[in-house]
Amino acid sequence: MNVRMNDTAFLRKAEVVARLRERLPRESVLFEEEDLRPWECDGLSAYRMVPGVVALPAGEEEARHVLRVAHALEVPVVARGAGTGLSGGAYPIADGVLLSLAKMKRILSVDPAARTARVQPGVRNLAISEAAAPYGLYYAPDPSSQIACTIGGNVAENAGGVHCLKYGLTVNNVLRVRGLTVEGEVVELGAEALDAPGYDLLALVTGSEGMLAVVTEVTVKLVPKPETARVVMASFDDLGRAGEAVAAVIAAGIIPAGLEMMDRPATRAVEEFVHAGYDLEAAAILLCESDGTPEEVEEEIGRMTDVLTRAGATAIRVSESEAERQRFWSGRKAAFPAVGRISPDYYCMDGTIPRKRLGEVLAFIGAMEKKYGLRCPNVSPAGDGNLHPLILFDGNDPDELRRTEQFASEVLQKCIEVGGTITGEHGVGIEKINEMCVQFSPEELETFRRVKRAFDPKGLLNPGKNIPTLHRCAEFGRMHVKRGALPHPELPRF
Amino acid sequence: MSDELQRLADSIRAAAAARSPLRIRGGGTKDFYGQALAGDLLDTRGYAGIVDYDPTELYATVRAGTPLAALEAALGERGQMLAFEPPRFAPGGTVGGAVASGLAGPRRQAAGGVRDFVLGVRMLDGRGDDLFFGGQVMKNVAGYDVSRLMAGAMGTLGLILEVTLKVLPRPAAEATLRLEMPEDRALETLNRWGGKPLPVSASAWSGGELTVRLSGAAAAVRAARGKLGGEAMDADAAARFWEGIRDHRDPFFAGDEPPWRISVPSTAAALPLPGDQMIEWGGALRWLRTQADARLVRDAASKAGGHATLFRGGDKSVGVFHPLAAAVARLHRNLKAELDPAGILNRGRMYADF
Ligand SMILES: Cc1cc2nc3c(=O)[nH]c(=O)nc-3n(C[C@H](O)[C@H](O)[C@H](O)COP(=O)(O)OP(=O)(O)OC[C@H]3O[C@@H](n4cnc5c(N)ncnc54)[C@H](O)[C@@H]3O)c2cc1C
Numbered sequence: 067m068n069v070r071m072n073d074t075a076f077l078r079k080a081e082v083v084a085r086l087r088e089r090l091p092r093e094s095v096l097f098e099e100e101d102l103r104p105w106e107c108d109g110l111s112a113y114r115m116v117p118g119v120v121a122l123p124a125g126e127e128e129a130r131h132v133l134r135v136a137h138a139l140e141v142p143v144v145a146r147g148a149g150t151g152l153s154g155g156a157y158p159i160a161d162g163v164l165l166s167l168a169k170m171k172r173i174l175s176v177d178p179a180a181r182t183a184r185v186q187p188g189v190r191n192l193a194i195s196e197a198a199a200p201y202g203l204y205y206a207p208d209p210s211s212q213i214a215c216t217i218g219g220n221v222a223e224n225a226g227g228v229h230c231l232k233y234g235l236t237v238n239n240v241l242r243v244r245g246l247t248v249e250g251e252v253v254e255l256g257a258e259a260l261d262a263p264g265y266d267l268l269a270l271v272t273g274s275e276g277m278l279a280v281v282t283e284v285t286v287k288l289v290p291k292p293e294t295a296r297v298v299m300a301s302f303d304d305l306g307r308a309g310e311a312v313a314a315v316i317a318a319g320i321i322p323a324g325l326e327m328m329d330r331p332a333t334r335a336v337e338e339f340v341h342a343g344y345d346l347e348a349a350a351i352l353l354c355e356s357d358g359t360p361e362e363v364e365e366e367i368g369r370m371t372d373v374l375t376r377a378g379a380t381a382i383r384v385s386e387s388e389a390e391r392q393r394f395w396s397g398r399k400a401a402f403p404a405v406g407r408i409s410p411d412y413y414c415m416d417g418t419i420p421r422k423r424l425g426e427v428l429a430f431i432g433a434m435e436k437k438y439g440l441r442c443p444n445v446s447p448a449g450d451g452n453l454h455p456l457i458l459f460d461g462n463d464p465d466e467l468r469r470t471e472q473f474a475s476e477v478l479q480k481c482i483e484v485g486g487t488i489t490g491e492h493g494v495g496i497e498k499i500n501e502m503c504v505q506f507s508p509e510e511l512e513t514f515r516r517v518k519r520a521f522d523p524k525g526l527l528n529p530g531k532n533i534p535t536l537h538r539c540a541e542f543g544r545m546h547v548k549r550g551a552l553p554h555p556e557l558p559r560f
Numbered sequence: 561m562s563d564e565l566q567r568l569a570d571s572i573r574a575a576a577a578a579r580s581p582l583r584i585r586g587g588g589t590k591d592f593y594g595q596a597l598a599g600d601l602l603d604t605r606g607y608a609g610i611v612d613y614d615p616t617e618l619y620a621t622v623r624a625g626t627p628l629a630a631l632e633a634a635l636g637e638r639g640q641m642l643a644f645e646p647p648r649f650a651p652g653g654t655v656g657g658a659v660a661s662g663l664a665g666p667r668r669q670a671a672g673g674v675r676d677f678v679l680g681v682r683m684l685d686g687r688g689d690d691l692f693f694g695g696q697v698m699k700n701v702a703g704y705d706v707s708r709l710m711a712g713a714m715g716t717l718g719l720i721l722e723v724t725l726k727v728l729p730r731p732a733a734e735a736t737l738r739l740e741m742p743e744d745r746a747l748e749t750l751n752r753w754g755g756k757p758l759p760v761s762a763s764a765w766s767g768g769e770l771t772v773r774l775s776g777a778a779a780a781v782r783a784a785r786g787k788l789g790g791e792a793m794d795a796d797a798a799a800r801f802w803e804g805i806r807d808h809r810d811p812f813f814a815g816d817e818p819p820w821r822i823s824v825p826s827t828a829a830a831l832p833l834p835g836d837q838m839i840e841w842g843g844a845l846r847w848l849r850t851q852a853d854a855r856l857v858r859d860a861a862s863k864a865g866g867h868a869t870l871f872r873g874g875d876k877s878v879g880v881f882h883p884l885a886a887a888v889a890r891l892h893r894n895l896k897a898e899l900d901p902a903g904i905l906n907r908g909r910m911y912a913d914f
């Protein structure tokens with residue numbers, strides 16, 4: 067029986083390869099074990115699976131062919147950009163096609179007058195800003211992975227970055243997406259004009275983790291580079307106070323160009339790496355940026371400094387040059403590699419919470435560090451309520467991996483409990499699929515399945531990600547938490 | 561569940577069982593917008609009130625039947641605003657109607673549209689199921705973005721019960737300038753300014769006059785005034801002027817020719833169409849008053865890379881909204897069939913066939 071199954075799988079794979087090669091050149095269809103290995107995981111490297119076939123179309127026509135073949139043969143398709151995703155969105159399927167958009171990396175046009183760029187999906191995020199720089203423009207969403215991640219992946223995850231508090235997320239900075247349905251039909255969503263007619267399918271596809279359509283072209287908004295930017299670095303001797311300071315800045319009517327927090331374990335880990343001059347005695351530091359005209363920045367930096375001082379900052383430094391500003395931020399951007407040096411493995415969480423609950427959630431994470439005996443430095447775009455606690459563990463120790471996953475799951479459920487969400491920008495993927503059962507009711511999950519059916523009735527685009535099945539939720543067995551309040555909050559839980 | 565919510569859910573369930581259409585309505589200030597109205601009236605105004613507003617979190621959660629004016633007043637008291645400046649047209653409009661119609665005012669190009677400010681919704685779908693999507697935080701990618709989908713869906717996919725909107729501080733300073741210039745120069749000028757870090761928050765050109773509003777830190781507004789030139793308008797007159805544009809009380813909108821709302825890339829050349837035009841959104845919105853044939857208007861809009869809506873009045877049989885490409889129309893019908901299988905919610909209000 068086993069042998070026959072394998073035979074069927076083998077024949078099927080051979081058929082897929084043969085059909086793909088009708089339109090794609092040989093080197094663009096990979097199927098030998100050794101060629102497939104490099105594609106076995108994305109940034110969530112604890113989970114690996116060798117895909118059946120990898121297809122690398124050079125353009126939309128070839129991508130269309132891949133989808134048509136897969137649709138005709140009812141083979142699942144997983145789109146992949148640069149594979150930097152942290153939730154396993156591009157985790158392959160054993161007998162599926164991994165559709166890499168990496169070869170489609172041309173910047174089709176930059177229109178400085180209209181302030182837009184039209185690019186293929188495999189273009190790297192930073193490459194867009196580089197192409198726009200000669201015109202004094204840039205693409206605002208700047209994930210820390212921007213040198214590597216692709217715009218297609220950014221659209222699929224609705225990626226955010228340091229500047230999102232003021233300039234918005236991917237969804238707020240993309241005007242139009244051209245894509246392919248699972249059947250290989252071309253659709254244009256959004257427009258270079260504003261408020262396209264009909265439903266906002268552009269917003270619906272943004273953040274849909276490659277489950278509704280494959281993105282083949284994107285028109286992004288470009289914004290004028292501010293004349294100048296400066297950053298305030300404030301030290302706090304208490305994590306809770308740092309959290310309150312974040313809320314105080316916003317309460318004062320200031321929308322910083324960036325507002326991020328690093329706790330002491332994080333600053334200590336990165337300082338050695340980047341020599342940014344962080345205050346290593348502080349329990350936490352905040353980086354608070356202002357951008358605009360020199361006059362505007364001067365005025366705003368003054369107000370920020372006031373608010374942070376009143377909120378209990380123990381020390382304040384303001385960047386005096388562009389080089390110093392870059393240095394202050396360097397630790398934030400290098401946090402992941404730096405943490406990678408002090409621990410064999412780390413696990414990055416991504417919950418978002420209302421800013422005012424920051425102190426409480428940070429204290430909860432502290433308690434979890436003790437409960438599970440694992441360290442957890444924090445580097446967070448706290449200004450928008452997003453948290454990226456990094457649980458440090460050793461993947462070779464199965465018990466540490468198990469404790470890490472429980473630790474993470476408890477923190478995510480805490481995020482839901484305080485009225486937040488399990489993922490701010492990294493996506494659900496395969497990683498947080500269980501917690502979806504906690505955040506959403508069965509009817510809400512069913513609505514997601516209906517949306518999926520409207521686009522992909524056979525469920526061939528990236529199946530098994532993002533939206534849990536009923537069965538899966540029953541197995542996970544944790545109850546749905548209603549809008550920031552557990553049912554019967556008067557009863558003790560633990 | 562409150563009685564009123566129960567009533568709304570029961571109405572939808574009963575209508576779904578009977579397959580008899582419902583017409584969702586708040587204050588009725590936008591009855592003119594969209595295709596013909598059909599079905600039994602389902603009034604949302606009984607489900608009203610601000611559920612949660614915390615200025616430090618920059619959001620307000622509001623029931624759909626809440627008067628827009630009440631929300632704007634509450635925000636104003638704390639120095640905040642709805643940055644997309646939803647048009648009111650007449651007194652009595654509700655928050656639900658403002659979100660469902662997806663219409664934004666003069667600040668659209670600078671601040672974003674309605675969908676850019678929707679953080680979450682609570683809704684009843686066409687089965688009467690009570691559903692929450694999104695939430696109260698700015699960053700949230702759990703599941704599909706159903707809440708943004710509701711903005712501009714004209715109530716055809718569900719009844720919005722509550723909506724959480726991102727709010728922003730009011731700008732510390734504003735100034736309005738007026739410059740004389742012909743249409744071509746105005747378009748060129750607006751796009752040139754758009755490429756510079758200038759705090760332009762609204763623009764309106766008509767009849768050879770360009771009016772621009774600057775908003776931001778006092779220092780930035782002062783510096784920009786120097787760079788842009790033109791004549792400064794008195795603050796009260798300026799406020800009245802922008803409200804007139806926002807709510808269509810400006811004289812441009814008076815008269816018999818139906819207004820078309822044409823959105824094009826901001827750099828599109830002057831549209832060769834008969835009738836008066838008013839240009840907003842840095843060039844991205846062209847209002848046109850004309851009796852010209854719908855086909856002529858839509859061809860010109862399509863050629864320029866945009867789309868045209870027959871905004872008010874006129875012959876609606878030509879389709880109020882720009883026709884959709886076949887593949888996109890199919891996705892619309894599929895979504896409608898999934899979320900409102902009996903096809904009862906504001907049926908045909910957006911496109912005649914769903
Ligand atoms: C060090 C590091 C730092 C990071 N920092 C940030 C950060 O600051 N902010 C942030 O938001 N994220 C961050 N990320 C996460 C990641 O970079 C983003 O999610 C990014 O958007 C993924 O892009 P990608 O091209 O690598 O996509 P992939 O990982 O290849 O794919 C991600 C998802 O998108 C889908 N997809 C990819 N391309 C397409 C397409 N063309 N059409 C349809 N679906 C597609 C895939 O199926 C998958 O579901 C970070 C990751 C790392 C490793």
